[in-house]
Amino acid sequence: MTKQVTPLRAPSREQRREIVQMLELAYDVAAERYRGTDTDATIAEALGGGVMPGWVAEIRDAMFGPDGSNDEMSALLAEMRDWRLLARDRAKAAEAGVQALTTALAGLAEVQGRVDKMTARLEAIRAAVGPKAKAAKVAA
Structure with a gap:
């Protein structure tokens, strides 16, 4: 008997672009943290449409910086x-x-x-x- 494995959800191409655009605005690359009170979760919430905080964290980590902290x-x-x-x-x-x-x-x-x-x-x-x-x- 074989188990059917459901693939993990992944962001669409459009969702990835939206995440990158939001990170461009919200993430301070020099300080290696979010500006203000933003976090991976607040970015995901702001984008809506089923965007997961883990997707934001993965893209942020790969393209902007490893730290998910913020100024606050x-x-x-x-x-x-x-x-x-x-x-x-x-x-x-x-x-x-x-x-x-x-x-x-x-x-x-x-x-x-x-x-x-x-x-x-x-x-x-x-x-x-x-x-x-x-x-x-x-x-x-």
């Missing part, structure tokens, strides 16, 4: 890099702040521990001196 993608990538750097810098600042807070809290705990020890010593002294000393108020 490049700008967005640059902006993302800037935000990543800012996020990294802020993370470092936050880590430094956490370290400073940890150090400050440790210092506070040490001071509180010393005050607690002094309070215990004072109570011991007051108890040893007698009832009059015990009744005396400790200045806060």
